[in-house]
Amino acid sequence: MQNILTLIAAPHNAVLTPKLTSAVRDALAMARGLVGPPDWLDPGIACDIPFDNVDVREAEKLTRAALRNAPVDVIALPTSPNRRKRALVADMESTIIRNEMLDELAYLAEIGEQVAEITRKAMNGELDFYEAIRERVSLLKGQPATLLDDAAKRIKLMPGAQALLATLKSHGVYCALVSGGFDYYTQPIAEQLGFDEQQANHMILENEAIAGIREPILGREAKLEALQRVARERGITVEDCITVGDGANDLAMLGAAGMGVAYHAKPKVQEQARINIRHGDLTALLYLQGYRADEIYGRG
Incomplete structure (x- = not known):
């Protein structure tokens, strides 16, 4: 049919x-x-x-x-004959992990509510992503660099993240982690879960304190470009890719991919995304592609 x-x-x-x-x-x-x-x-x-x-x-x-x-x-x-995709391009914060790491840093610095509100508005498309991240980092300027490690201890993987990556990797799928957050966190998460590559922004540290964010800032356009690059380098098309994210800066890559999944996303993102997962965990991305229980790591 x-x-x-x-x-x-x-x-x-x-x-x-x-x-x-x-x-x-x-x-x-x-x-x-x-x-x-x-x-x-x-x-x-x-x-x-x-x-x-x-x-x-x-x-x-x-x-x-x-x-x-x-x-x-x-x-x-x-x-579709290519229901099972050959590459995954995934957002990290509130997607692969439960956390928003700037929010975690802000709570440790005791300015949590102020920063969290900026995050909420940016991820829902109410504020410009680039200005919002600059503002949040500026509020953290001068905070000790040790907060980065303290925040890392609060990271919790999203349910289904390990099964998703292990299953896709076992089927030869190329997996890229792309984030508007920071490589201080994407690098260890990528290594832990087995992503083939990661990209994110870089936080500048000076005199053992947070000093700023390296320009240019990676956001919506960088995520779309990452999807296009991954497809090109793998000799496939964006139709052969699945993307997943939750925020407004993910919409471009969600719309361009053969299968773009808004995962427990912000309201405005849910309105614009073609595919929404509101109840399932990250293994929902496998079922969407027709994987069965006995093919899913830890599920069969």
């Missing part, structure tokens, strides 16, 4: 049942759709339903109504 509807629940809340998938199939059939049998990628967690004769946006709308607010992500996409 020409389209696939993928339903994904969080692994810790495996609420996806045959009863729910039957309700979804009935809803599509009532709209005069041709509906195939469910293909369970992971019982209780992820399922594919092939369908025809219903627009993908309408299929998503009908499915959400049939699910009756069940915490299940709904993604309908045209069937």
Whole structure:
């Protein structure tokens, strides 16, 4: 069939049942759709339903109504021969890790609320990213460099991050970590998880204190350029890539990739992104590509 509807629940809340998938199939059939049998990628967690004769946006709308607010992500996409992507380009903060590292630094410096509000507005597209990062770093100027290590101790990986990277790497997928944050944190996270490369901004330290940020600042355009470069260097196209992020500076790379995923994203990002994961963890990116439970590291 020409389209696939993928339903994904969080692994810790495996609420996806045959009863729910039957309700979804009935809803599509009532709209005069041709509906195939469910293909369970992971019982209780992820399922594919092939369908025809219903627009993908309408299929998503009908499915959400049939699910009756069940915490299940709904993604309908045209069937594609390159569903499994050959490269991942991922944002880091609030995506691969739970943290926003400038916020962590600010809380340690006791200016947390002030900096966090700037972060929130920048990630939701309410402030210019470049001016926002300069302002936040300027507020930290003069703080001891030891805060960088103290903040690193607070880092928590996003659920599913290790399984996502281990699974993709085992299938030969090239993985790039691109961040509007700082290489002080992207480098160790990239090494820990097995990313093939990382890029981020560089914080300037002078006299063992935070002094500024190196220009030019890497943001929205740099992330898009990284996606294009990774595809070019790997001899593939951006259609062969999957991207993931949560903030406004991720929108360009989300829109350009063959599969761009807004992950637990800011409201304005959710509005503009074609694919949203609101309930699942990062293994949702694997189910979206048709990976099955026995192919996922730590899940089978």
